[in-house]
Amino acid sequence: MITPCTLQEYEVKLLHLITEQNKNWFDCGKQLTQVQNNNLHIQQNYKSFTDWLKAFSKQSDVGTTKLWKCLKVYKMIDAVDVCIEEVSTDSINGLAKIADIHKLTSDKVQAKSLIADFVNKKIKVNDLNDLAKTLVNNDVCNSQEEEQLNLVENEVPPPEIKQSEVQIKKHQNIKWLLTLAISIVPITIFALAVIQKNFLQ
Numbered sequence: 778m779i780t781p782c783t784l785q786e787y788e789v790k791l792l793h794l795i796t797e798q799n800k801n802w803f804d805c806g807k808q809l810t811q812v813q814n815n816n817l818h819i820q821q822n823y824k825s826f827t828d829w830l831k832a833f834s835k836q837s838d839v840g841t842t843k844l845w846k847c848l849k850v851y852k853m854i855d856a857v858d859v860c861i862e863e864v865s866t867d868s869i870n871g872l873a874k875i876a877d878i879h880k881l882t883s884d885k886v887q888a889k890s891l892i893a894d895f896v897n898k899k900i901k902v903n904d905l906n907d908l909a910k911t912l913v914n915n916d917v918c919n920s921q922e923e924e925q926l927n928l929v930e931n932e933v934p935p936p937e938i939k940q941s942e943v944q945i946k947k948h949q950n951i952k953w954l955l956t957l958a959i960s961i962v963p964i965t966i967f968a969l970a971v972i973q974k975n976f977l978q
């Protein structure tokens with residue numbers, strides 16, 4: 778098979794993969810990776826890969842988030858050296874969540890184990906969501922790694938990740954309010970003591 782070399786050729790290849798009866802999301806991710814790695818979006822004067830991906834999303838009638846997930850899953854599977862033939866699942870959402878977990882932990886063994894368990898239906902997407910939330914809440918990653926949770930620069934994060942960021946900020950705000958409340962108590966006691974002393978005189 779001839780490897781595409783222009784953006785237009787990649788678009789044709791991607792549209793073919795998407796319209797196949799059994800959509801091959803891994804191959805879509807591989808093709809998207811090639812477009813991104815070779816900065817092919819420049820050929821059609823897009824400012825960024827993200828801009829091109831949004832336009833391609835409209836053209837292909839596949840959501841931008843799903844395309845990002847395909848890209849993320851392909852990169853994760855490539856990074857952890859899993860044979861694509863071993864990953865026989867149609868759930869790109871679960872694999873994308875495993876990719877998020879792998880990005881947080883950089884643990885190849887864990888990623889392989891999660892993929893096997895997910896493919897064998899021992900764990901569900903909800904279990905993976907819970908694990909990812911636990912990792913974020915337990916500060917397994919520092920703030921720099923949290924910013925790199927999405928594998929692609931300028932990526933539009935999936936809604937689950939946006940929600941996690943909101944939960945982190947909410948947690949930080951609660952910690953700040955508790956610190957403030959704790960520091961106000963001694964000041965309030967001191968002020969009451971001064972007022973009582975002055976009132977009794």
